[in-house]
């Protein structure tokens with residue numbers, strides 16, 4: 001199997017199917033370093049009581065929490081009802097029911113008025129979009145002048161050949177994966193939309209290969225291909241993901257970026 005290049009409709013269908021099937025598996029909290037970096041970015045943007053943030057692909061609400069903790073409201077835009085339900089339950093448990101609203105919709109066409117929000121955020125979803133620029137444009141549209149757009153996602157190397165290998169592994173592992181962007185592509189999105197981009201913050205998460213493969217949908221052929229690619233990266237010195245063996249176990253590190261920009 002090779003990653004499809006078909007239209008947005010197909011990516012949305014794959015996302016809906018994949019996240020409906022895997023909704024039960026999403027219980028991970030945000031790691032400490034990323035949580036602290038993002039909370040600081042939200043605080044520094046001036047977001048607070050009386051403000052509204054739009055969370056594109058809200059899922060279990062990880063990116064919504066800092067805005068709620070800062071005293072604001074969150075409108076979650078979510079394609080997958082099972083994920084929205086899970087997120088709504090989690091945010092209710094944390095005591096935020098009255099300041100959250102979920103809408104079942106595609107981030108590419110958010111049912112939110114232009115300039116209605118003080119901030120927009122999208123965490124860990126850009127690599128699932130067929131057209132990330134269209135989603136960024138939607139985020140930029142929903143935010144008022146002076147408001148902020150935050151994107152948090154994995155990022156891959158500028159080198160196309162290595163990126164192709166990494167994206168192939170990701171797609172064979174879960175069919176809702178489309179393409180992880182390079183940092184330069186995120187920068188262009190902000191800058192061409194006329195945003196003032198602040199210094200990107202980065203963090204990394206170390207993952208055990210066996211854990212990463214648990215509960216995914218790949219066939220045995222796909223598994224063998226992913227394993228061969230990962231071993232190839234390891235043998236070539238680890239590559240962008242620093243693939244290496246610790247005893248019998250293969251580990252690797254994915255890099256994540258937190259971007260914040262202001263709409264002038």
Ligand SMILES: C[S@@+](CC[C@H](N)C(=O)[O-])C[C@H]1O[C@@H](n2cnc3c(N)ncnc32)[C@H](O)[C@@H]1O
Nearest residue numbers: 015019057058059062078079080083106107123
């Ligand atoms: C990996 S989860 C991330 C959830 C959450 N943002 C977080 O950081 O934990 C991706 C979420 O994006 C949703 N999603 C995927 N494509 C979408 C789209 N086109 N529009 C809205 N939501 C989408 C999925 O249903 C899923 O809930």
